[in-house]
Amino acid sequence: MTISQVTETAQQSPARAEVLDEIRGMLEKVLDQYGLDDTEITEDTSFHDDLGLESIDLVAVAAMLSERYGEQVNLAAFLAELDLDQVIALRVGLLVDFVVDATAGR
Amino acid sequence: MARSPGVRQLLLGAASPAALTELLARPLEDLLAAAPARVPGPRLALLDPTPERIDLARRVVGKGRAWRGRKDLWFSPDPLLGAPGTSIAFLFPGLEAEFDPAVADVAQWLGVPVPDLSVETLGRHGAAVINVGRLMDAALRKLAITPAIVAGHSVGEWTAMIAGGMFAAADFEEMLTRIDLDALRVPGVEFAVLGCPADRAAEAVDGVAGVVVSHENSTNQTVVCGPAEAVKGVVDDLRAKAVICQVMPFRSGFHTPMLAPYLAPFRESGVPSLRLHPPAVPVWSATTASPFPVDEGAARELCVRHLLEPVRFRALAMALHDSGVRAFVQAGPGQLGSLIDDTLREHDHLTVAANAGRSTGMLQLRRAALALWTEGAAPDFTALDPAEAVTVAGQAATPEAPAPEAPAPADSTAAASEGSPLPGIMAQGTTAPAARTASPAPEPWHPAPEAPAGQLPGVSAPPTPAPAPRSPAPVAPAPGGARPRRSAPAARPEPTPVGALDQLAALAGRFPALPELAALVRETAESVAAVLAAAQAAPVASGHNSTVAHRSVAAPDPVAARPTATPTASGAGPAGSRPTPAAPRTAPPAVGRPRGLGSAAAARGPAVLASSTPPGATTELVVSTSEMPYLLDHCFAHQRPGWRDESDLRPVVPATTVVWHLMRFAQDLITDRVAVGVDDVRLHRWLVAAPEQRVPVRVRRIDRDRVQVRLGDYADGIVVFADDYPSGPPVWEEPADERQPTVTAARLYEERWLFHGPAYQGVTRTVGVAPHAARAEITVPSAPGALLDNAGHVIGHWLVECHPQRWIAFPVSIARIRFHAAPPTAGTAVESAIRIAAIDERELRADLQVSSGDQTLVSITGWTDHRFDSDPKTSAVHRFPETSALSDRHERGWWVAAERWPTLASREFYLRKYLGSAERAEYESCPPRERRQWLLARVVLKDAVRGKLWDSGFGPLFPAEIEIREDADGRMVAVGREGLVLPALDLAVATCREIGVALVSEPAATPLAVAVVEVGQRSVAAAEADARAAVGGVRADTELVGSPAGLPDRQYIVAWTAARDTQRERFQ
Known part of the structure; x- marks a missing residue:
């Protein structure tokens, strides 16, 4: 995989890395696969194509996000802005962006 | 993530996890070489077993927890189907927002046509979903994967009923042609998918007028339905509370009480009316979350409740699990399995999709088989293996053939040959079998002359046209007695137009005794010249x-009148002009x-x-x-x-x-x-x-x-x-059973067998026609895509020659196109050949080749055409609408039209010939179930009007030149469009089921009236009385008419007044 090269261009602030770690943990929980291969979820990982997650699984992620970060992290409102194809193509990086943005005002 | 279409797989079983771990330490090649043996104990399956993936498998087995499908790895420490009382269920998807099946290769593998996958209307979407489900059912069964229970989600329940044997597939299909599924819906309601449990959704819609829960999908997913505005309110509200919501792209109102007022036609002639059989496989209802009742009346009633009550899919999943189902096979693409997973989160189970848009169909089937094998099932992997097919069926599999998992590279392919099992292990490996490479067919594309294409699987032999006395082959055998590969000039060193014409002239000189050929050559020269002219000029029609001046047409607006022969230069010019780029x-x-x-x-x-x-x-x-x-x-x-x-x-x-x-x-x-x-x-x-x-x-x-x-x-x-064009397969040889075409290239276009204008007219010579093949010469036109379009014209030509009763067809899918060289430039002459792989009433599948001399330039496999309903009448209207009518004139003066376009695709195809833009808008605004009658009335009226005008000496008149509207008094009037002036006429029209009747006359004092009623179960006299009453008088004339052949057998009484058919009065 060439994903490590890809993510180099993404901004790597400490907060960002922390959020990525959190989300990785949540996804592992949803996938029910604990720590088998902790390098496999990166910002470039796609929910649908790479992880095999469907939209129903986002419900669980949404619940975990608002539990961890509070009400201002409303994944439902964020997803409402996307069209169906975009939801299907959703990547972890975009979710990190969203959480970073949503918590920035804190 | 990409996987080569060639596949290797590893199946391992052992008595204990430790034994499995030990096995995984052995060299991969040893594992692959081993043959299956059956022992109870943990199982592991791996697609594409690379060393890295074996490594992952080792870690997974080491953890000892089940792993079901991610990274194409399956591991079950304690196979779910090993326990007594456990079973497999097939679940058929219903309509989902995304419909992205990958079934072309599966259909090919099964030897059946690719189903119509169009989703532009609710009815077609539903039919496509059902057809894909049925295809999956057939594919899974071919893999020896059989269900103990079948069920479905929404319309998928109908698929389950077919798969379970409750309906005959033919009955169901026939029903679909009768019932207008698009009509079955509640206007203005929408579905929204809510990411929350059913009780929370019920709470959210409580008190919102008209919104109800329609689907209790899973623990965390519920669908609600109601008026668009109200649904939006619910969605906005829930989103603010962080509930993920999505409004669905289709509307129907299924599974809600709101559908009740619209259900009568469906109840009478839809699913509940079908002949019911005891199921061969138990069918479970998602309305009751239990098996369909044995009692026929109760089963029918449940078919109605199915559309009026919520889908209780969560309850169904729980009940199926309780009954012992452990493996849930999603028999189609989509997300149905995720609903099961969401519901059965805390319960051991497997869900696996038999189809997925992001994989090839065959690879996904293989995944399903691997997943089920891992849980203890016994799929027949040999059915997946093309190599086996070669030896078993004696058919040539080739790299070009869109064989399911076309194994191009030598390292690919799976073999399931029996071997001596490793002791205590079961393993099934894959290597490239020697048999494959040892006996490649030399020209795999070409069926041997003694084995015509008609004997290939999935190919039905169309009726052979009456063979004209075969002319001698136009080209003498080449020296040495070898059959020439082309009857056209064999070599074309200079593919310039001049060279081509010279060669044609030379050819004509060599065979002066063949008048047909001379005519062909002459027309070819003209056709070539026409293409070149079109290529050089702007591609304007x-x-x-x-200018055509065959009748008087008033021109109220001098600019907008009939166009002149010279198009205006400006693309933004006045109406009537055509943009003419330089x-x-x-x-x-x-x-x-x-x-x-x-x-x-x-x-x-x-x-x-x-x-x-x-x-x-x-x-x-x-x-x-x-x-x-x-x-x-x-x-x-x-x-x-x-x-x-x-x-x-x-x-x-x-x-x-x-x-x-x-x-x-x-x-x-x-x-x-x-x-x-x-x-x-x-x-x-x-x-x-x-x-x-x-x-x-x-x-x-x-x-x-x-x-x-x-x-x-x-x-x-x-x-x-x-990196470069792949080398092409050999150019096909001339079919042994080829005959001279009867239709020349020029006639194809002039007689409008093909509707194309000059920019797309590239077939310059029809070379030969055989029962399953045809060849032609194409002079490449310049329009984008015109080369392959013309390759498709050869299919059109073949249909005209071999299926003159049903020749209208348009492409719906193409499985594979390969260029083996840069596409030839405009003006180049190339040969094009087609081979018909399969044809039935609905569809035609062909392979195509474009070549130049000995070089194959393009090869196409799995070109699929949808065939449109046609008969001599519709065919004439398709070609020459200005002089043909769909209706017939009765000897007493009225006109009668029969609905000859039973499918929606055909209906919409023909309505374009008849309706102008304003009328089409009116058609669209009709409630769907009124559209058929509305259209039938327009068709018969327009034909009656045109007939009247033709009687008075009018020239060609296109149906769309006449608009039928209602005037201020609510009377039907015929109005000319775009400058056409019509005399005042009185109109009357009536329709009943598949029949429309119309009457047209000069304005008269007494109003014109016509009626048509079905006799049905009544006496003819009773029907006659009804019909008379409908036209308001005993003085009406009546006539008993039957349905034309090919339509449901019915009798009608037509009654009409006035018009007192003038002809007869004149005679008296």
Whole structure:
């Protein structure tokens, strides 16, 4: 995989890395696969194509996000802005962006 | 993520996890070479077992927990189906927001036509979902995977009832032609999917007028339905509370009490009316979450409740699990399995999809088989193996054939040959079997002469046309007695037009005694010249611009009157003019700019695009006749020359021009490699250029070699790249059973067997026709996509020659296109050949080849055409609507039309011939279940009006030149369009089921009336009385008429007054 090269261009602030770690943990929980291969979820990982997650699984992620970060992290409102194809193509990086943005005002 | 279509798989079983771990330590080749043995204990399956993946398998086994499918690995420490009382269920999906099946290869494997996958209407979407489900059922059973229970979600329940044997498939299909599924819906309601449990959804809609829960999908997913505005309110409300919501792209009101008022026709002649059989496999209802009742009446009633009560899919999943189901096979694409997973989170179970849009159909089937094997089932992997098919069936499998998992490279393919099992182990490995490489068919494409294509699986032999006395082959055998591969000039060193003409002239000189050939040659020369002229001139439909003055037409507006023979120069000129660019435009610009998913995706830009799975880039394609002037030569509906309302002409982007655009968009993304072809081209809807459309284009790189391009929801395909063009298969030999064509190239277009205008008229010689093949010469026109379009004309020609009763067909999908050289330039003469792989009433599948001399330039497999309903009458209207009618004149003066377009596709095809733009808008605004009668009334009225005018000496008159409207008093009147002036006429029309009758006369004092009633179970006298009463009088005349052949057998009474058929009075 060439994903490590890809993510180099993404901004790597400490907060960002922390959020990525959190989300990785949540996804592992949803996938029910604990720590088998902790390098496999990166910002470039796609929910649908790479992880095999469907939209129903986002419900669980949404619940975990608002539990961890509070009400201002409303994944439902964020997803409402996307069209169906975009939801299907959703990547972890975009979710990190969203959480970073949503918590920035804190 | 990309997997080579060739597949290796590893199946391992052992008595204990420790034994499995020990096995995994052995060299991979040993594992692959071993043969299966059956022992109880943990099982592991791995697709594409590379050392890295074996490593992952070791870790997974080491953890000891089940692993079900991620990374194509399956591991079950304690196979679920090993325990007594456990079983497999098939679950058939219903309508989902995304419908992206990958079934072309599966259909090919099963030897059946690819189902119609169009989703443009609710009815078609439903039919497509059901057809794919049935295909999956057949495919799974072919793999020896059989269900203990079948069930479905929403309309998928009907699929389950077919799969379980409660309905005969034929009965169901026949029902679909009768019932208008599009009519079965509640106007104005929408579905919204809510990411919350049913009780929370019920709470949210409590007190919101008209909104109800329609689907209790899973623990965390519920669907509600109601008026659009109210649903939006619920969605906004819940979103603010962080509930994920999505409004569905289709509307029906199924599974709610709101559907009740619309249900009568469905109850009478829809699903509940079908003959019921005791199920062969138990069918469970999602309405009751239990098996269908044995009592027939109760089962029928449940079919009705199914549409009025919520889908209780969560309860169904729980009940199935309780009954022992442990493996849930999703028999189709989509997300149904995720609903099961969500519901059974705390319960041991397997869900696996038998189809998925992001995989090939055959690979996904293999995954399903691997998953089920891991849980203790015994799928028949040999059925998946093309190598086995070769030895068992004696058929040649070839790299070109779109065999399910076409094993091109030598390291691919799976063999399931029996061998001596390793002691205490079961393992099934795969290696390239010697048999495959040892006996390749020398010319695998070409069935041996003694084994005509008619004997290939899945090919039905069409009736052979009455064979004309065979002329001697036009070309003498080559020296040495070898059959020449072409009857055309064998070598074409100079593919210049002049060279071609010279050769043709020379050929004519060699065979002066063959008048047919001389005629062919003459016409060929003319055709070639015409193509060249078209290529040199602007691609404007000259035919549409010629002035025709065969009757008087008033011209109220001098500018907008009949166009002159000279098109005006300005593309934005007055109506009636045609844009005339100075040169053929071969690359219409795409406007719009790539759009990323969001800031992060956009920022990554090129780096992301270089990765294996970039985000989709979106651009736009402007589809209009000014951007694509050549489309004026690709119009589906002929109209009066110079017709101004472009939408009446119906300019449509040809399938192959769509392909051309798919390739162009992919090439924008990958500039350093060669686009060598396109796979899985699917044409979902007509892409119409008038009025102008802006179609979003999504381009997604799948892997290094493949780019998926979607043109809105019109079409999509996967463009394939390589470092260079792949070498082509040998040029097909001339079919042994070939005869001379009876239709010349010029006649194909002049007689409008093919509707194409000059810019797309490339067939310059029809060379030969055989029962399953045809050949022609093409002089490549300049319009984008015209080369392959013309390759398709050869199919059209073959149909005209071999299936003159049902010859109208248009492409719906193309499985595989490969260019073996740069596409020939405009003006080049090439040979084109087709082979019919399968044909039935609905569909035709062909393989095509374009070649030049000994070189194959393009090979196409799995070109699938949808065949339209046609008979001599509809065929005449298709070709010459201005002089043909769909209706017949009764000897007593009234006109009668029978509905000869039972399918929606055909209905919409013919309505274009009859309706102008205003009428089409009116048709669209009709409630769907009234549309058939509405259309039938227009058709018969227009024919009656035209008949009246023809009687008075009118010349050709297109149906769309006449508009039928209601005047201020609510009376039907016929009005001429675009300058046509009609005399005042009285009109009367009536329709009943498949029959429409109309009467037209000069204005009279007594009103005209006509009626038609079905006799049905009544006496003829009773029906006659009804009909008389309908036209208001005892003085009415009546006539008993029967349905024309091919339509449901019914009798009708037609009654009419006035018009007192003038002819007869004149005689008396």
